[in-house]
Amino acid sequence: xxxxxxxxxxxxxxFIKENPVLCLLLGTCPTLxxxxxxMNAIGMGIAATLVLIGSNAVISLLxxxxxxxxxxxxxxxxxxxxxxxxxxxVKAFMPSIDQALGIFLPLIVVNCIILGRAxxxxxxxxxxFSTIDGLGMGVGFTAAMLCMGIIRELFxxxxxxxxxxxxxxxxxPITIFILPxxxxxxxxxxIALSNSLQHGxxxxxxxxxxxxxxxxxxxxxxEKKCDTGxxxxx
Amino acid sequence: MIKxxxxxxxxxxxxxxxxxxxxxxxxxxxxxxxxxDTAVGMSFAVTFVMVLATAxxxxxxxxxxxxxxxxxxxxxxxxxxxxxxxxxxxxxxxxYVNSLYKALGxxxxxxxxxxxxxxxxxxxxxxxxxxYGFIEALVNSLGAGIGxxxxxVLFAGVRERIEDSNIPDFLKGLPITLVSAALVALSFLxxxxxxxxxxx
Numbered sequence: 001x002x003x004x005x006x007x008x009x010x011x012x013x014x015f016i017k018e019n020p021v022l023c024l025l026l027g028t029c030p031t032l033x034x035x036x037x038x039m040n041a042i043g044m045g046i047a048a049t050l051v052l053i054g055s056n057a058v059i060s061l062l063x064x065x066x067x068x069x070x071x072x073x074x075x076x077x078x079x080x081x082x083x084x085x086x087x088x089x090v091k092a093f094m095p096s097i098d099q100a101l102g103i104f105l106p107l108i109v110v111n112c113i114i115l116g117r118a119x120x121x122x123x124x125x126x127x128x129f130s131t132i133d134g135l136g137m138g139v140g141f142t143a144a145m146l147c148m149g150i151i152r153e154l155f156x157x158x159x160x161x162x163x164x165x166x167x168x169x170x171x172x173p174i175t176i177f178i179l180p181x182x183x184x185x186x187x188x189x190x191i192a193l194s195n196s197l198q199h200g201x202x203x204x205x206x207x208x209x210x211x212x213x214x215x216x217x218x219x220x221x222x223e224k225k226c227d228t229g230x231x232x233x234x
Numbered sequence: 235m236i237k238x239x240x241x242x243x244x245x246x247x248x249x250x251x252x253x254x255x256x257x258x259x260x261x262x263x264x265x266x267x268x269x270x271d272t273a274v275g276m277s278f279a280v281t282f283v284m285v286l287a288t289a290x291x292x293x294x295x296x297x298x299x300x301x302x303x304x305x306x307x308x309x310x311x312x313x314x315x316x317x318x319x320x321x322x323x324x325x326x327x328x329x330y331v332n333s334l335y336k337a338l339g340x341x342x343x344x345x346x347x348x349x350x351x352x353x354x355x356x357x358x359x360x361x362x363x364x365x366y367g368f369i370e371a372l373v374n375s376l377g378a379g380i381g382x383x384x385x386x387v388l389f390a391g392v393r394e395r396i397e398d399s400n401i402p403d404f405l406k407g408l409p410i411t412l413v414s415a416a417l418v419a420l421s422f423l424x425x426x427x428x429x430x431x432x433x434x
Contacts, residue, residue, distance in 0.1 A: 183416075
C-alpha cells in the first residue's frame with residue numbers, strides 16, 4: 001500500500017479533481033435522466049452513494065478471492081445485491097423518491113461509476129481506502145447531479161426543492177429545461193464550463209473510455225489508445 | 235391486434251425513444267457514434283440482445299419469479315441473465331456464424347453494462363399491467379432496438395458534420411456533442427402525439 005496516500009486525499013479527490021461526472025464522464029445516463037429536480041438528484045445521489053460504499057467495501061474484501069477472468073460478473077453480482085437492498089429500502093421508506101426515480105433505481109447496477117470504481121480502485125486497495133473512495137466519489141456524483149438538478153429545476157419550473165423562487169408573474173418557466181433535450185444541453189454547458197475553468201487544459205476531452213470497464217472493446221472500436229492495460233481479454 | 239402491435243412498435247421507436255427521451259444507453263450513444271458504420275454495428279448488436287434478453291427474462295419473471303413471490307430478485311437476476319446471455323451469444327456466433335461474429339462481435343462485451351438492455355427488460359415487465367403479453371413485449375423490444383438504431387444513425391450523421399466545422403474552443407469535444415444531442419432530442423419531441431392517434 002502506498003504510504004503517500006492520505007485518507008483525506010482519497011476522500012476529497014472525488015469532489016473536483018476526479019469528479020466522476022464532470023471529469024471522468026461516468027454515469028451520464030442517470031445524471032441526465034433524474035436531474036429534472038433538485039430533490040430527485042439528491043435521492044439518486046444518496047442511493048448510488050450507498051451502493052458505491054457497500055460494493056467498494058465488499059469487492060475490496062474479496063479482491064484476493066475473485067479470479068481475474070470472472071471478475072466483472074462477480075462485481076456485477078455484488079453490486080446487484082446492494083442495489084436490491086437499496087431498492088427495497090427506498091420503496092419502503094421513501095415511496096415518492098421511488099416513483100420519481102423509477103427505472104433508474106434498478107439501473108444503478110449498470111452505472112459505470114460503480115463498476116468503474118470497483119475495477120479501478122476497490123480491486124487494488126484496502127477496505128478502508130476503498131470505502132472512503134466510494135464515499136468521496138458518491139459525494140462528488142451527488143454534488144454534480146445536484147448542480148444539474150438546481151439549474152434545470154430553476155429554469156424549467158422556477159423553483160428549487162419545490163420552493164418557488166421565481167414566481168410566474170416575473171419569469172415564465174422555460175419548459176425545455178426539464179425535457180430530455182434540456183438535460184443534454186445543461187450537461188454540455190456544465191462540462192464546457194468545467195473545461196474552461198481548468199484553462200482549457202482538458203478542452204479536447206472526449207468521451208472518457210479510459211475509465212470505462214469495457215475499455216478494451218471500446219478501444220477496438222474507436223481505434224484510439226484508451227485501454228486500461230489490465231483489461232486485455234474482456 | 236396487428237394495429238396495436240404496430241402502434242407499440244412505432245411508439246418504441248419515435249415517442250419513447252430509449253436514447254433521446256428516456257436517457258438509456260447514453261454511453262455508447264456518445265462513445266460509438268463517431269462513425270456511421272460502427273454506429274450501425276453497435277445498434278444491430280443492441281437490438282439483437284434486447285430482443286433475445288426480453289424473450290428470456292419475460293417468461294422467467296412471469297412464470298417463475300412471480301408465482302413464487304420472488305419479484306424482488308428481478309434486478310439481480312436480470313443482470314446475470316443478460317451477462318450470461320451476451321457471453322453465450324458471443325460463443326455461439328463465434329463458432330457457427332462467423333460472418334455475423336465479425337460484424338457484431340466486438341460490440342458484445344460493451345452491451346452487458348449497457349443500461350438500455352437492462353432498461354428494456356425491466357420496463358417491459360412494468361408495462362405488463364397494460365396488457366403487455368409476450369408478443370407485445372417482444373415487439374416493444376424490437377422497436378426499442380430499431381429506435382436505438384435510428385437515434386445512432388441520425389446522430390452519427392450530425393457528428394460527421396461537426397468534425398469539419400469551426401467550433402469555439404471551450405465547446406470542443408464533448409460539450410458540442412452534448413449540445414447537438416440536445417438538438418436531436420428536441421427534434422424527437424415533434425413526434426409526440428403521433429402514436430396516440432394510432433392507438434385509438
